[in-house]
Amino acid sequence: MPPESEQPLSEMTRTQLVASLKTYLKQSIESAENVPGTPIRRMNRFQYNNAVQDLFQLKVEVFSLPERMMREYDNYFQPQTGKMPQQVRVGSRPLGKSQLIEKRLGGVAAFPQDLRAENGFDNRADHLSLSPLLLESFLRLSRSIVFSTDFNSKTCGIWKEFFAPPAEGTAEETQAIVEARLRKFLTRAFRRPASDKLVERYTSYVISQIQQQKSFTESMQEAAAAVLASPQFFYLYDQPAEGATPNQTDIDDFSLASRLSFFLWGSIPDQPLLDLAAAGKLHEPDVLTEQVDRMLHDERLKRFCDSFPTQWLQLERIISSTPDRQRYPQFYFSKYRASMHMMLEPLLLFETLLIEDQSVLKLIDSDFSYRSDLLDAWYRNGTRGNPGSPVTVQFRRVPVKNRRQGGVITNAAVMTMTSNATRTQPITRGAWIAGVILNDPPKPPPADVPLLEDKPKSGEENLTLRERFAAHREHASCAGCHQRIDPLGFALENYDAAGLWRKTYPNGRMVDASGKLLSKHEFANIIEFKDALLTEKDRFTRAFAAHLLAFALGREMGTADSFALEKIVTETAAADYRFQSLIKQIVLSRPFSQGTVRQGNQAVSLNQQTHPENIP
Known part of the structure; x- marks a missing residue:
């Protein structure tokens, strides 16, 4: 705005116009009756695994979790120290053997991996519905957990206090013990004080099992299985704060405890919360x-x-990346690909910035990284380095002196997963930056637009990739999106299909990585592109905060969240954009403490008849 054929607005006019629009928008949001809340949803597989582990203090995993990309060795992750070690030993779960060797409960029923929402996360409420078939699977799953042969006094930390039979006593004494144990257990499992009616229901169930000649331990296992299969356990839901009014949508403290624990720990609240x-x-x-x-x-x-x-970086895409073996033989490392090393680098950078409370802007351009021998050699000249163990590797913290390499954008994993087997895909790369870095994903392309062929057609052999894509930009329905995402993708064109640096194409033409970011920041190369992004540091911080808040709440961000995000960015900027400050501002934000959606005088986010607290 305005159209390119017209004169642009003056900076003063533009500033005044934006300020006026923001004022009107803020007034509209504040006067609206509909307040966004967090929809009721079930736990995903990752959360269910963690919740069961914490509830029973299990010393083993419940499921094999390939979505957990990194396997930790030697207990390097020590956030209480505020420092990451100089050298870490890690492995890859999807690409290594760690799933086969880690300890977990045997005989546990299957829990399919939850699909990630497009441009979102796998904890989104609109992707976590509960069908009758899935409800039945939860019943089978719960019993398979507590009756697993590996679920015993050696693996279960609460075995003695919950499952072990008490000393001989009267029926009344046994019932009192069962009631006391269940009250504590139900409060932890359901994340809020268990009502007398609820405790009585489960106590009666255990006593009936004992009266049917089942052992005390087996009867308590039956009760534990019933708890794990209860919607009150596997549903994540909020309750309004006491005395809430139609215009006050705060959730109560127990809901806040759950929201906080599932955000940062992916599990149920601990006792202090x-x-x-x-x-x-x-x-x-x-x-x-x-x-x-x-x-x-x-x-x-x-x-x-x-x-x-x-999920934010969409790193699962690297698993299926297969660069051409003839062109990139060095990519294939023994039975495992270099992608294992590539995917771990940005994860270690992320962990370091969080643990050490460094600036989130280093996600764009960092002065350090973690590299294995293979990865270090890869960035230098594309060789394999010294062959070593394919399942676990040593990563060392190293300074990054060449700004072509720092941060997550130019990471080899991102460059490889946004390419096909033989060439780069600038549009895919641009869409990745638009969605992941700027939180402004483009719409899907029209179905009638032909894909660019991998090999140049006759007469196109001497063209650059930018020139070959010109036809797409000329398509009327594509021009708007291409104007926005092409500069983002072509800024990365110096990185080939496997993330190796290049100056020319195979035909000898020079790579042109120039462009203009957001139609106002011109750049000539990737370093200037990073500088342009850092010039828009508040925009990136807002985008990153929106991703974090969407992950925390299990829903998409909407217009009503915009001013909360603006405040989060302002407070984070005042703290030098430090990661932990950003997390704290998200938790302190208004959307994080809101729960029910209200229309007029009625709360409509939870139907009372299907509310988990009304289901055993």
């Missing part, structure tokens, strides 16, 4: 900030690092 919720103090900003700080320095933070960055 539940205690603060019971005392009605968790919603207090100072208390909430203290708890976020505690959670950021707990080893369970690894679950956040195992879940969010891989």
Whole structure:
């Protein structure tokens, strides 16, 4: 705005216009009756695994989780120290043997991996519905867990206090013990105090099992299985704060505890969170900030690092990347590809920035990275390096002196997964930057636009890729998107289909990586492109914050969230864009503490008859 054929607005006019529009938008949002909340949704597989582990204090995994990209060795992840080690030993779960050797419960029923929402995450409510078939599978799953031969006193940390039979006593004494154990267990499992009616229901069930000549332990296992199959356990839902009015949509402290724990730990709240919720103090900003700080320095933070960055960066795409073997023979390393090393580099960078509370702007351009021997050689000249173990590798923290390599954008994994076997895909790369870095994904292309062939047609052999794509830009329905995403993709054109640096195409033509970011920042190469992105640092921070908030809430961001995001960016900028400050601002934001959607005087986000608390 305005059209390219017209004179652009003056900076003063543009600033005044934007300010006026923001004022009108803010007034509209504040007066609206509909307030966005977090929809009710079930746990995904990753969350269910973690919740069961924490509930029973299991020393083994419940499922094999290929979505957990990185396998930790030697316990390098120590957030309480505030420092990442200089050298770490890690492996890849999808590409290595770690799934076969890690300890987990045997005989557990299948829980299919949840699909990730397009331009979103696998915890989105609109992708986590519960069909009758899936409900039945939860019943089978719960029993297979607690009756697994590996579920015993050696693997279950609460075995003695919950499953082990008490000393001989009267029926009344046994019932009192069962009731006490269940009250504590149900409160932890359902993330809020268990009502007397609920405790009585489960107690009666256990006593009936004992009266049918089942052992005390087996009867308690039956109750535990029923808990795991209850919607109150596997549904994530909110309750409004006491005394909430139609214009007040705050969730109660127990809902806030769950939201916080599933955001940062991917699991149920621990006892300190539940205690603060019971005392009605968790919603207090100072208390909430203290708890976020505690959670950021707990080893369970690894679950956040195992879940969010891989989905945000879409790193699962590297698993299926297969660069041409003849052109890139060095990519294939023994039985495993170089992609294993590539995908771990940005994950280690992410963990370091978070643990050490560094600036999130280093996701764009960092002065350090973690490299294996293979990866170090890859960036230097595309060789394999020294052959080593394909399943676990040593990554060393190294300075990045060449700015072509720092950050996540120019990481070899991103460059490879946004290419096909023989050539780069600038449009795919541009769409990746638009969606991941700027949180502004383009619409799908029209179905009638032909794909660019991998090999140049007759007469096109001497053209650059930019010139060959000209036909797409001329298509009327494509021009708008191409004007926006082409500069983003062609900025990366110096990186070939496997992330190796190049100056020329195979036909000898020079690579042209110049362009204009957001129609106002001209750049000639990738370094200037990074500088242009850093000039728009608040825009990137807002985009990154939107991804984090969407992940935390399990829903898409909407217009009503815009001013909360603006405040998050302002506060984060005042703290030098530090990662932990950004996390704290997200938790303190208005959307994070909102739950039900209200229309007029009615709360409509939860139907009372299908509410989990009304289901056993």
